[in-house]
Amino acid sequence: MTAGVPASVARKVVAVIQYSDPRRIPGLPFDKGSARGAIGKYPRTEEVSLAGFAAKIRSYCDRGDPICALGHNLAAHFGLTVTYNQTASRFVLGRLRAAGIS
Numbered sequence: 001m002t003a004g005v006p007a008s009v010a011r012k013v014v015a016v017i018q019y020s021d022p023r024r025i026p027g028l029p030f031d032k033g034s035a036r037g038a039i040g041k042y043p044r045t046e047e048v049s050l051a052g053f054a055a056k057i058r059s060y061c062d063r064g065d066p067i068c069a070l071g072h073n074l075a076a077h078f079g080l081t082v083t084y085n086q087t088a089s090r091f092v093l094g095r096l097r098a099a100g101i102s
Contacts, residue, residue: 004048010052010053013053013056014056014092014095014096014099014101015056015057015058015091015092015095015096016053016056016057016058017057017058017059017060017088017091017092018057018058018059018060019060019061019080019081019084020060020061020065020067020068020077020080021040021059021061021067021068022040022041022042022067022068023040023042023043023044023048024038024039024040024043024044024059024061024068024069025039025040025043025044026038026039028050028051028054028059029054030050030054030057030058030059031059031061032058032059032060032061032084032087033060033061033062033080033083033084034061034062034063035061035062035063035064035065035068035069035071036061038061038063038065038068038069038070039069039070040061040067040068040069040070041066041067041068041070056095058087058088058091060080060083060084060088061080062076062079062080062083063076064076065077065080
């Protein structure tokens with residue numbers, strides 16, 4: 001298992017965007033896209049939880065994606081960036097502004 005992010009680094013993280021997270025678990029507040037209840041191919045366990053970063057993350061997954069939703073639609077997988085880049089960019093820019101970074 002990979003070690004967690006050191007606290008000195010974690011404090012500096014302003015925003016995180018995930019597309020088609022293979023470690024996705026359902027029901028997290030940062031889940032976005034049409035497959036919010038989906039589970040990834042290799043679900044994250046509690047000892048590697050992202051809960052501490054929840055306000056800083058947006059994780060995009062659409063129904064049918066073979067990596068984050070165990071589907072069979074490669075177009076859903078490859079279309080995530082096209083579909084969500086503008087929304088993700090607005091999120092990151094908002095987080096940067098909130099942190100006083102422009």
